[in-house]
Amino acid sequence: MREPDAEHVAFIARLVYDRTGIVLRPEKTEMVKGRLARRLRAHGLTSLAEYRQLIEAEPAGVELGHMLNALTTNLTAFFREPHHFEHLAKVALPEIVAKNAAGGSNRLRIWSAGCSSGQEPYSIAMTVAASVPNLARWDARILATDLDTEMIARASAGRYDEGQCESIPPAHRGRYAVQRGCAVMDQGLRDLIVFNQLNLMDPWPMRGPFDAVFCRNVVIYFDKPTQAKLFDRIADMLAPGGWLYIGHSEALFNVTSRFEPAGKTTYRRAR
DSSP states (O other), X not given: OOHHHHHHHHHHHHHHHHHHOBOOOGGGHHHHHHHHHHHHHXXXXXXXXXXXXXXXXXXXXXXXXXXXXXXXXXXXXXXXXXXHHHHIIIIIHHHHHHXXXXXXXXXXXXXXXXXXXXXXXXXXXXXXXXXXXXXXXXXXXXXXXXXXXXXXXXXXXXXXXXXGGGGSOHHHHHHHXXXXXXXXXXXXXXXXXXXXXXXXXXXXXXXXXXXXXXXXXXXXXXXXXXXXXXXXXXXXXXXXXXXXXXXXXXXXXXXXXXXXXXXXXXXXXXX
């Protein structure tokens, strides 16, 4: 790699970290260049130096959003890490419903933080719809947020290739994924979910409290201080004893003391 390119990739990495908390290490250089190649072509540019000049000319402009979208990883699937949805259905939701009802509340709130193209919040919605008796009597909402505006638009549309739906349990697939040449998520599910773009490093507009938060395969891109700040903010958003689900390659050990283990990559707010 030419030294000028190294300088410009380092600039982009610093900008991404400052804006999102995502760490792009030097070994990701070729990935950065590859993912930005389409953005260079879109502007008729031939070098990272020119692209850097474009970004510097509009540090809060539209292109910055396109750049962050291009560099965001969006690997997801329906019912990915299925033990979380089993726990939600058999343990968390019955407890949440009983606790809230006993307190005179019909409110149910779950947050999918880093929802990508929507498979996670739709999986949550299917689990809620199948597990909560008399759901129509509940003020139930699932907030689904992601940094990537393109992913939010795709998730809101609720349309997926049939092959993408193979990981949906058959009983749910037949009930909630309407086949029209592709799989269209049931309107009842879509009514449960509110999709919004959100940078987790920015101030959060919602007030909570949430009964459960899915923040899976997000903090693997953050350094430890950023992880600690994020989980502290999530703890503040959770109801006492609220549930947190994280990704299979993530852990809270030496990151935060606000949660206690409650199963495989499953935690609940301790304080």
